Amino acid sequence: MTEALLVVDGLRHVYQTEEGEHVVLDGLSLTVNRGEFVSIVGPSGCGKTTLLRALSGLLKPTSGTVSLAGEAINGVPKGLAMVFQDYRGSLFPWRKVGANVEFPLLGRVGAEERRNRVRESLEAVGLENFAGRYPWQLSGGMQQRVAIARAIAMRPQLMLMDEPFASVDAQTRSDLEDLVLRVRELYDMTILFVTHDVDESVYLSDRVLSLSKSPTVLTADTAVPLPVPRDQIRSRENPVFVSTRSEIAQLIRRAKPAGLYGPGEAIPTTSNFAVPVLR
Amino acid sequence: MVMTVEQKAPETSSQQPRTGALTKAGAGKRTKGRTALFGALGTLGFLVLWEIVVVFGLLPRNNLPGASETLIRSVGLLADPVFLGHVGSTVAVSFLGLGIAFVIAVPLGLLLGISNAAFALASTVVELLRPLPPIAFVPLAVLIAGQGTEMKAAIVALGCVWPLLTNVIHGVHETDSVAKSTGRSFGWSRSTVIRRVVWPSAVPALITGVRITVSISLILCVGAEYIGGSTQGLGSWLLQQSMQPQGMQAVTAGVVIAGVLGVLVNAIVAGLDRRYAAWARRGEK
Numbered sequence: 001m002t003e004a005l006l007v008v009d010g011l012r013h014v015y016q017t018e019e020g021e022h023v024v025l026d027g028l029s030l031t032v033n034r035g036e037f038v039s040i041v042g043p044s045g046c047g048k049t050t051l052l053r054a055l056s057g058l059l060k061p062t063s064g065t066v067s068l069a070g071e072a073i074n075g076v077p078k079g080l081a082m083v084f085q086d087y088r089g090s091l092f093p094w095r096k097v098g099a100n101v102e103f104p105l106l107g108r109v110g111a112e113e114r115r116n117r118v119r120e121s122l123e124a125v126g127l128e129n130f131a132g133r134y135p136w137q138l139s140g141g142m143q144q145r146v147a148i149a150r151a152i153a154m155r156p157q158l159m160l161m162d163e164p165f166a167s168v169d170a171q172t173r174s175d176l177e178d179l180v181l182r183v184r185e186l187y188d189m190t191i192l193f194v195t196h197d198v199d200e201s202v203y204l205s206d207r208v209l210s211l212s213k214s215p216t217v218l219t220a221d222t223a224v225p226l227p228v229p230r231d232q233i234r235s236r237e238n239p240v241f242v243s244t245r246s247e248i249a250q251l252i253r254r255a256k257p258a259g260l261y262g263p264g265e266a267i268p269t270t271s272n273f274a275v276p277v278l279r
Numbered sequence: 280m281v282m283t284v285e286q287k288a289p290e291t292s293s294q295q296p297r298t299g300a301l302t303k304a305g306a307g308k309r310t311k312g313r314t315a316l317f318g319a320l321g322t323l324g325f326l327v328l329w330e331i332v333v334v335f336g337l338l339p340r341n342n343l344p345g346a347s348e349t350l351i352r353s354v355g356l357l358a359d360p361v362f363l364g365h366v367g368s369t370v371a372v373s374f375l376g377l378g379i380a381f382v383i384a385v386p387l388g389l390l391l392g393i394s395n396a397a398f399a400l401a402s403t404v405v406e407l408l409r410p411l412p413p414i415a416f417v418p419l420a421v422l423i424a425g426q427g428t429e430m431k432a433a434i435v436a437l438g439c440v441w442p443l444l445t446n447v448i449h450g451v452h453e454t455d456s457v458a459k460s461t462g463r464s465f466g467w468s469r470s471t472v473i474r475r476v477v478w479p480s481a482v483p484a485l486i487t488g489v490r491i492t493v494s495i496s497l498i499l500c501v502g503a504e505y506i507g508g509s510t511q512g513l514g515s516w517l518l519q520q521s522m523q524p525q526g527m528q529a530v531t532a533g534v535v536i537a538g539v540l541g542v543l544v545n546a547i548v549a550g551l552d553r554r555y556a557a558w559a560r561r562g563e564k
Contacts, residue, residue: 056464082464089457093558094479103475104465136561154465 005190006032006055006158011064013050024050025061026215026258032158032192037184039193039201041248042211043255048194051216052162055192056082069157081156085163087143091135091150098122098131101150121149124183141172145179152183161193165200174232177204181230198252202245203230210251215258220251326350344528352532362533365516366540369504372428372512373496376435380492383436384443385485391444392451392481393473405444413438413499417506426509434503439492443485450484451477483552483559490548494541501537513537 011028014021024047032038042048053059055066057076066073068080081104084090091100101118109117122128125145135143144164151159161180165173177200184191195201201208208222226240235241254261261267326346332338333345344352356362391398413434424430454477462472504514513533520529552560 058460058463076463076466078466080464082461084457084461086457089455090461092458092461092476092479093561094482106475134558134561136558 002033004031005034005036005069006030006192007065007067008055009065009067011051011054011061011066013047013054013059013061023215025054025064026217027064028211028216028218030209030218030221032190034157034190035188036207037181037191037193037205039195039205039208040211041195041198041201041208041252042216043213043252044196045214046211046255047214047216048196048211049162051211052082052160052194056080056160079157081151081154081159083144083147083151083159083161083164085166087140087147087164087167088136090147091143093134093136095134096131097127097133097135097138097146100135100146101131101153104150104154117153117155121153122146124152124186125149125179139172141168141176144168144176148176148180148183152187155187157190159189159191161191163195164193166196173200178230178232180204185229198245198249199236202226202241202248203232203235208244208248210248210255212255212259213257217258219255219260220248222248222251342527344531348528349531349535352528353535356529356532356536362516365511365513366536368511369497369500369513370540372431373435373493373500375428376432376500377439377489377492377496379432379436380439380443380496381489384440384488385447388444388447388485389451389473389478389481392448393477398448405441409441409445414502414506417503420503421507426507427511430507431500431503431509431512434507435496435499438499439496442491442495443488446484446488446491447481450481453484454480483556486548486552486556490545490552493544493548497537497541497544 008028008030011025012023013025014023016022028051040048040051050059054061055073057066057073057080068077071077092103095103098118101121102114105114105117118131119128122131125148127142127145127149130138130142130146135146138146147164164180165176168176180191180193181204183189193201193204202224203226205224208224209218210220210222211217212219222244224240224244226235226238226244251260254267329346333341333343391401416437417430417434420430420433424433458476458480459472462476467475500512501514501517503509504512505518509515517530517533520526520533523529
């Protein structure tokens with residue numbers, strides 16, 4: 001039984017710039033079912049951030065609808081928790097770790113329930129002994145675990161993660177990936193995960209959605225038939241992992257504005273680096 | 280004057296926070312001891328220099344009392360109820376003026392920091408008024424408010440409101456945009472985000488403003504007492520003493536005490552800073 005939790009229909013967003021209209025999202029539609037782990041990947045500058053801001057209600061799209069559990073999103077919806085890439089900005093430096101986790105619950109949940117949730121969430125990310133520290137006294141990976149604990153404490157229906165591991169080192173990154181998979185298992189959570197890392201998206205997800213360059217449309221919806229539980233070494237050796245990751249990498253390479261280059265089509269090489277000309 | 284407040288810590292990717300914190304605390308203690316020792320040495324050196332200048336008559340007209348007699352006189356003044364009454368009056372009026380400036384600057388600074396339209400409307404006026412020397416308003420203030428507390432508090436408030444205001448605005452502008460987005464992603468309203476995110480982010484800059492203005496408030500109060508012909512306060516006491524025979528000794532002694540007073544008040548505000556703004560100074564050594 002699959003039940004659609006997040007339904008995005010015809011999402012379109014246009015920024016007004018000095019040179020005229022700039023279409024970022026051009027009619028995106030997607031669905032995330034309850035309990036699913038879905039990743040969104042795309043070439044850089046493909047409007048992933050705009051999409052996520054629209055989904056989380058921080059930005060009002062030009063047209064199209066987003067609904068969570070059957071209710072249209074207008075403003076920030078209940079039942080949604082967001083984990084940002086910039087954990088340093090996202091954790092409040094004047095509040096200790098425990099107080100940061102408790103912060104979104106203030107005025108909504110009773111004091112005792114708050115205490116329980118803070119303890120339980122910090123335990124889930126292995127930071128139960130750090131509640132009395134300030135976030136800036138912890139390493140980057142630990143800070144992002146605090147942000148994840150805070151999202152867990154909100155008991156969200158959907159957790160949105162915006163390139164959450166882009167600012168940590170490789171080892172910490174693998175640890176955090178496995179942490180997210182554990183947390184998902186533990187709380188039966190639905191996760192929408194935005195990343196620019198194809199390997200990461202395949203390793204974590206049930207499905208990977210790939211995007212075109214802006215104006216952004218959905219280019220493919222790829223299932224990841226990789227057995228669970230996932231394992232950092234064995235899963236990545238699995239032929240299914242290898243074939244899925246190259247399929248998605250191809251999709252990103254072939255991404256063009258509002259679509260894909262055809263299989264036989266020559267893909268123009270673009271370089272952001274100026275080649276010095278010797279005179 | 281806009282003070283830059285170090286809000287963002289530099290990259291701290293310490294894998295072992297425990298060890299890191301310990302080293303830092305230890306280093307802090309050592310630095311503190313050194314600072315205190317060097318401070319004492321510097322003060323002593325200054326006093327010796329002062330004494331030499333006076334004993335050898337190095338100034339064109341030797342009216343300056345020596346360091347030793349000044350210090351002895353200062354100690355004597357600390358037991359003089361009349362003098363202490365004047366000092367008390369100056370401190371009280373300075374704080375009153377500072378309080379008035381605070382009550383005006385904090386809400387106004389929040390408003391101007393949050394609303395770009397309000398900031399655009401007010402910034403030119405603020406920039407025009409800010410550089411005016413408050414002491415220049417004393418004659419006008421005397422005409423309007425007399426020579427007493429009201430006049431002095433008004434002058435102090437006038438001088439203190441700008442540094443406080445600009446610091447609060449700066450603090451609001453320094454609020455991390457991801458922190459604000461995070462607050463909004465919790466489903467908080469605009470006013471809740473201001474209360475729970477913007478205001479705490481601005482507090483360290485506000486404390487910096489208070490730190491600057493406590494000294495300014497004492498200086499302005501004494502100045503207003505001097506020029507405004509006030510009968511109460513350290514400034515009027517100094518003026519009276521200066522007109523008496525051998526009065527210079529009392530004047531320098533009074534100035535030394537005023538200096539010590541400034542140091543004490545600054546220490547209190549530094550304590551406030553450690554208590555409420557430690558998180559914002561984490562990147563500073």
